[in-house]
Amino acid sequence: MGHKAFSTLGLLLGVFLLALQTVCGDVAYSFPEEMKRGTVVGNIAKYIGVEVGKLGARKARIDADGNSKRYCDINLSTGDIIVADRIDREGLCGKRASCVLKQELVLENPLELHRINVHVQDINDNSPQFKKDTIKFEISESASKGSRYRLDEAHDADVGQNAVQRYSIETNENFRLNVISKSGGGKYSELVLEKELDREQQQELTIVLVATDGGTPQRSGTAVIHVVVLDANDNAPVFSQAVYKASLPENSPLDTVVVTVSASDADEGVNGEVTYEFDHISDESNNVFSLDPTTGEVKVSGSIDYEELSTYEMQITAKDGLGLVSSSILIIDITDVNDNAPDTFIKSLTNPIPENVSPGTEVGIINVQDRDSESNGQVRCFIQQNVPFNWFRLSKTIILW
Structure with missing residues (x-):
């Protein structure tokens, strides 16, 4: 009984030390978009204290976070982080104020994982x-x-x-x-x-x-x-509401009516005939919603993905027959549905494993992600019973041992 308790304590201590050695914090870089391929961003070998000559032997590599594209690479001869592909801030982040790409540096023998946050500056x-x-x-x-x-x-x-x-x-x-x-x-x-x-x-x-x-x-x-x-033409159209608000599940089918806007004009004849149109629509909202110019019905006309954009804000203009206009704001909040299955990514795996390997030895790193939000994005992980492996969880990363 005492020997078993001692062994368990030793394993827990080994897992604790492993957590300290395997995931080693974040590295951040900031540089403008549209940098040429091969441009040096910084020297990560010096930053993390690894000898350049050991990078190749330790299989140093840059991985992207999840299914995203790998925009950076590592020069094994110098330890420099370099731009590997075109980085277009507008294409990646749209109008968001902050644009951060998440990459990871993986080293083996021993395993190390450094998260790299690339802050892309607008030009x-x-x-x-x-x-x-x-x-x-x-x-x-x-x-x-x-x-x-x-x-x-x-x-x-x-x-x-x-x-x-x-x-x-x-x-x-x-x-x-x-x-x-x-x-x-x-x-x-x-x-x-x-x-x-x-x-x-x-x-x-x-x-x-x-x-x-x-x-x-x-x-x-x-x-x-x-x-x-x-x-x-004495009167401009007047909307029934200054701001229209609606809520819409992300899996809503095409032609779903989101809301109907309405404006009245006190004039008669052509001066009182009101038509509707979207004012400027951002790239994110373009082709997602349609507006009937006569009835004011706003319908779903394209694919909606909560994980891509959770709120749409659009300006609608009402114009009478001779050109007087007024405007109203339409805000559509998208609600999340559980439409994404968890994704599993093997970051590193030692295979085959010697039969005399010591208990507590790390054999792999597995990353598990779910793009849904809140409870829909919470993932529970299990390992098959009656196998000689265990695991512990660190953020989105699972370490097998």
Whole structure:
């Protein structure tokens, strides 16, 4: 009985020491996107204190986290971490403020696992773009000074200072530009009538709208504002709600009706006919939802994946027959369903195993992941009974011994 207790204590101590030796903390690097293949990021051998000459013998390699692509590699001759493939921040992280790639350095004999977090910095490699080249308005000559006309928002795939920072228009005697910052980030602009229009003097106006980002060098995009001067249209459409909110399971089938928006216009005839359209839609929302321009029904039109994006926010514009517009915000929260099975990745495995191997010797590292969230993403692991192996769990990693 005493000998068995002593052996158990020894195994527990061995497992504790193994945990200290096998997983050795995080290494972080930060560099801009679009770096050339082969660019040296840093020397990891010096950082973790491993002799360069031993990297090959210890089978040093870089693995990606889960099913993600391997963007970094290790030069076994120098111990340098190098860029292995093109890194496009916008393609990887969209508009998220922080973009982190998770890679892992694996060493064997003895086993070591170093997590590498690569912080990808944005560069100004995208120009602002408007949804349409021409923005059309039909404005009554009876419109009063100070009337405001919402303009399309320019989209820039970059983030932070490299995104759209300002709008401007060429000098004219009828309109000025008012730029508004949105609470969730981003900017849009409005035309403000400074001098009443006179259809008898001028039936049409053309004004160039410019969106400029804050990068170095600066990039810009343009759209043409085309104003047709008409007679009275006294009321703009008014939405029934300033903000529409809906909740939707991620496995919702195509053509599922998410919500119906509604705006009314006090005018009659063509002046009171309201049509709906999405204002600027981000790349993440594009082709996922459709909007019926007549009924205001928003339907599912593409694949929805909670693990890719859990919330969609879109701006919907209501426009009457002669061009007066108003807008409302639609927020759709996606709920998670258990649609992902756990994935198992063998990080390292000693095979075959000598029959005289000592108890407590580590023989492999297994990584288990589930892309679902909360309880749907919790994984329980079991090992087959009546086999001479045991395991312990460290974060998402299982060590067999």
